[in-house]
Amino acid sequence: MLVFQNISKKFNDHEVLKDISFKIEKGEFIILTGPSGSGKTTLAQIIIGKAEPTSGNVYIDGQPLALLKQDALQLMRRNVGVVFQDFQLLPYKTVGENIAFVLEVCEKPRRKIDEKVEEVLAKVGMIDHKNSFPKELSGGEKQRAAIARALAHNPAILIADEPTGNLDRENIKSIIKLLQDINMNGTTVFLTTHNQDIIHHFENRQKRFMNLKDGRVLEHVGHI
Ligand SMILES: Nc1ncnc2c1ncn2[C@@H]1O[C@H](COP(=O)(O)OP(=O)(O)OP(=O)(O)O)[C@@H](O)[C@H]1O
Ligand SMILES: [Mg+2]
Structure with a gap:
């Protein structure tokens, strides 16, 4: 579903x-490690079309990302959910409103939006926090809310x-489980x-470990 072909990225002279x-094939779970x-992050941003490679191509479902027009890029982005280290929740909106916000931009009817908000909050175990503001949540809960938001458009791929x-051991464990x-x-x-x-x-089974080192990706089968 996603092909990374001869991608290089330079910032000034730094490659x-x-x-x-x-x-990346459909249904895979890929873990990219690296110091x-x-x-x-640069690699993840190229996948979501937020950064452009200096050379090389990214293909999504056979289509070259670089040639997608604005509309098609918007649609593609909806198919890719993104979760960041710092959650990036809007502070003056509740958890429910944060999720509704991303659905409102594509003008779904209110009832559909409300249903979807409930559905994704249930998936991440956060129904009880629908009306909480981000500052009222623990780090783990904030990340659950951010994951719920990333799932709002039923993405085919989730980039985390x-x-x-920013989480402690217990929360790391539960977010990985989620x-x-x-x-x-x-x-x-x-x-x-x-x-x-x-x-x-x-x-080991089903998981793919990739390690980024000195600008190159090493693939590992099983544990490193
Ligand atoms: N917009 C930019 N302009 C210039 N240099 C950049 C830019 N973005 C990233 N870099 C540089 O590219 C390198 C890789 O950065 P990147 O954020 O992708 O690393 P990372 O593996 O995600 O690190 P971390 O684990 O700290 O998040 C760094 O040396 C960084 O300074
Ligand atoms: Mg990073």
């Missing part, structure tokens, strides 16, 4: 990604860029982290 190629500054970076459940239900998940310990939360 962060060097001729990287890989494929801070190795280019994980260092989603556990991402695994989401993957079991058919969503492709692409998770980045600098925390090597995270991979111990995964069993």
Whole structure:
């Protein structure tokens, strides 16, 4: 469903990604590890079309990302849910309103929006926090809310860029479990982290570990 072909990315003279190629198939759970500054966020942003590669192509369902017109890019983005380390919830909106907001931009009827908000909050176990403001939530709860928002458009793929970076051990465990459940239900998940310990939360089967080092991706089968 997603092909990364000979992608390089330079910032001035600094080549962060060097001729990287890989494929992501539907239903996979990919864990991309790499030290801070190795280019994980840069790579994730290229996938979501937020950053452009210096050279190379990204294909989504056979279509080159670079050639997508504005409308098609908008549609593609809806098919890709994104979760960040710092949650990025709107502080003056409740959890429910944060999720409704992303649905309102595509003008769904109010009743449909309300139903969807309830549905995604149920998926992440946050129904009771629908009317809470982000500041009233723990870090783990904020990340659950952000994941619920990312699921609002039923994305085919969920990009989680260092989603556990601001969480303690217990919350790391429960967020990873939640991402695994989401993957079991058919969503492709692409998770980045600098925390090597995270991979111990995964069993070998079905998971794909990639490591970004000196601008190149190394693939591992099973545990590193
Ligand atoms: N917009 C930019 N302009 C210039 N340099 C950038 C820009 N974005 C990223 N970089 C550089 O690219 C490199 C990779 O950054 P990136 O944020 O992708 O790393 P990362 O692996 O996500 O790190 P972390 O684990 O700390 O999040 C860093 O050296 C960073 O300074
Ligand atoms: Mg990063």
